[in-house]
Amino acid sequence: MFQNLNQDEPIFPIRAAAQLLKISVHTLRMYEREGLIIPFKKESSHRLYSQTDLKRIECIRRAINEMKISINGIKTMYSLIPCWEIMGCSEENRKNCKSYNEHSKPCWGYAHEKNVCEEKKCRDCEVYKKHSQCGEIKELIKSISR
Amino acid sequence: MFQNLNQDEPIFPIRAAAQLLKISVHTLRMYEREGLIIPFKKESSHRLYSQTDLKRIECIRRAINEMKISINGIKTMYSLIPCWEIMGCSEENRKNCKSYNEHSKPCWGYAHEKNVCEEKKCRDCEVYKKHSQCGEIKELIKSISR
DNA sequence: AGAAGTTGATATTTATAGATATCAACAATA
């Protein structure tokens, strides 16, 4: 089912997404409020979820329910993602970047002012898209050191 | 009090350490079982804690109780420490190292066989000693990428 | 027009992590 659709196409309204994931819509909004996910929003502010979004959320649920990592733990882990390397931030950028200088939530949880992220939408950013699991984050850390 | 003592000298038996930290001895043993701390042990297998150990434990308690990061979250964070960079592990070392290839607990939680860690005591290792807080881990990740 | 969405506040349920305690058999300490 759905194989022939573009995996990144945001097509599921919140209720449908919740049903597919077997959780409540409240939980989905909670994850969003905590900064774990960024669903697509049309002009109307209605949320839409893609297949990729659902996979990401399943991964987050495994972290919480099976690996027993708390939501704040996940946020802190996300804050360790070396986004500055992926984005190629200048020294000046780094100096002004809260994400670079703090470690309580993911970079996509900050309002990006006056830096390379200012123009970009976090939902479409490689940093957000490629690093939802701890394994991926560790691989990234490995890769930047060689 | 205690200022004139060597901060790294293991002098407090478990009960004294627990009293200073205002927690139970069970909690101290639990942190050890979870791999968060490595108290000094004399031949007799009695634990002794240094001032530095106490500071480390206070830091861990802040992470759990104030930052609301679960113990499994802390373990996962520790697993992201690029120990292979600090220790200068060879490609061969890395290939055989569980710590390098997994991400569920800190490197000092593994039995080190056939690698550069084999001879060393983790308690005395820079990786263990210098990186008990998320801020320190993030600084380390920053430093290996330049 | 009716269904489904929005934000925001508030409240409740449930599962369990974190912490504490107890008992046993034994070893080391001072």
Next chain:
DNA sequence: TATTGTTGATATCTATAAATATCAACTTCT
């Protein structure tokens, strides 16, 4: 020798994270 420590198992308490639900006023979809 009395105290304090060890491991291991087991049991309980408590605080709270995670999840769910409800209500209100409003907006957007089909």
